[in-house]
Amino acid sequence: MGFTVSDVDPDFDDLDPIKALKELKQYGRVAEEMEELGVMVEQIRREGGSLKGLVNHYVFTGAPGTGKTSVARLIARVLFSYGVIATKDTVETLAPNLIGGYVGHTRKAVQEKMEEARGGVLFIDEAYELGKGSFGDEAVGQLLNNLTLPEFMDGNTVVILAGYEKDMHKMLEKNAGLKSRFTSYVKFKDMSPEKCASIVSGVLKGQIPRSIEFERSDEAIESLTRGFADLQHPDRTGWANGRDAHEMAKKILRQRALRAGRNIEPLQLVTADDIGRVISEFLDNRPIVETSEPEEESPLMATADLFASAFGFKQSQNQHQEQKKEEENRVEEIEDNEEEETFEFEALLEEEREELERRLREDKEMDD
Numbered sequence: 001m002g003f004t005v006s007d008v009d010p011d012f013d014d015l016d017p018i019k020a021l022k023e024l025k026q027y028g029r030v031a032e033e034m035e036e037l038g039v040m041v042e043q044i045r046r047e048g049g050s051l052k053g054l055v056n057h058y059v060f061t062g063a064p065g066t067g068k069t070s071v072a073r074l075i076a077r078v079l080f081s082y083g084v085i086a087t088k089d090t091v092e093t094l095a096p097n098l099i100g101g102y103v104g105h106t107r108k109a110v111q112e113k114m115e116e117a118r119g120g121v122l123f124i125d126e127a128y129e130l131g132k133g134s135f136g137d138e139a140v141g142q143l144l145n146n147l148t149l150p151e152f153m154d155g156n157t158v159v160i161l162a163g164y165e166k167d168m169h170k171m172l173e174k175n176a177g178l179k180s181r182f183t184s185y186v187k188f189k190d191m192s193p194e195k196c197a198s199i200v201s202g203v204l205k206g207q208i209p210r211s212i213e214f215e216r217s218d219e220a221i222e223s224l225t226r227g228f229a230d231l232q233h234p235d236r237t238g239w240a241n242g243r244d245a246h247e248m249a250k251k252i253l254r255q256r257a258l259r260a261g262r263n264i265e266p267l268q269l270v271t272a273d274d275i276g277r278v279i280s281e282f283l284d285n286r287p288i289v290e291t292s293e294p295e296e297e298s299p300l301m302a303t304a305d306l307f308a309s310a311f312g313f314k315q316s317q318n319q320h321q322e323q324k325k326e327e328e329n330r331v332e333e334i335e336d337n338e339e340e341e342t343f344e345f346e347a348l349l350e351e352e353r354e355e356l357e358r359r360l361r362e363d364k365e366m367d368d
Helices: 017-027 029-046 068-082 105-116 133-147 165-174 176-181 193-205 217-231 242-263 272-285 299-367
Strands: 057-061 090-094 121-125 158-163 182-187
Touching: 017 029, 017 068, 029 068, 029 182, 057 068, 057 165, 068 090, 068 121, 068 158, 090 105, 105 121, 105 133, 133 176, 158 165, 165 176, 176 182, 193 217, 193 242, 217 242, 217 272, 242 272
Parallel strands: 057 158, 057 182, 090 121, 121 158
Antiparallel strands: none
């Protein structure tokens, strides 16, 4: 067995962008952009110009498992092969890891990652966490400060911010400084069930020392496609696109090895039963969670409720007025009773006075 150039020089493949560009084609427009960049690089070199400022910083948006990290690594290889950056290395981190819990911790964490990625690519996932809270603002400030330094600006070091689309745009709208420096956007779509089935097939065929084949290829692909479609049901949680496809492939390989080992089978084929068992395991682990949404009220019912509400309010007003009237009537009744009782008392006093005077007159007459 002879040696290849790659055996002597591990970086040889990275000096040729063709291989990386072929891998990028599965992610759509980004491969075309890298090819166009290569054309510009060649023309600028022919003219003796500078490559500084030719590459911008990137914003990758999309769900987990759509290939954002893989594309970041491929872009690093392409840019290195073009001679735009000094190293093919991609330093990967999460935004929460850059946000410290005390003053000074955040600046140090950002600075260390930027230094580690100098001359290459820094990939920051979950970047929408940047700018949240005082320490998040500190992280943004330090990142912007680094991007203005000569060793990091003009494409010498490429920074890629990645995360969910809505969250990323929301974060950038709040940070004008970041938005002005990250001007290249790549949107990653969710993978179709067919694409995920193709990934599983590719992983199996790429096994070493020999590829693993399906017993019935068409039926296997159809079964995998249905399984991935079920996993993508909107009421199932945890869908991870390519990650799920690779995990599916790993579990299928384990299931095949277990079955073949128990039955002492020399064949390397994957059966329909192997696939069915693994798909069932996935679905069982991610049951459909039905979310009960409130029933929409019809316009007729809404109008009826409005009238009922208005009538109830009017009825309440009427009851209040009637209650007030009753209270006023009771006050008047009490006052009338008081006047009547006063009159009766005065009449009684008058009778007693008259009776007393009569007795006095009688006593006087007897004395006479």
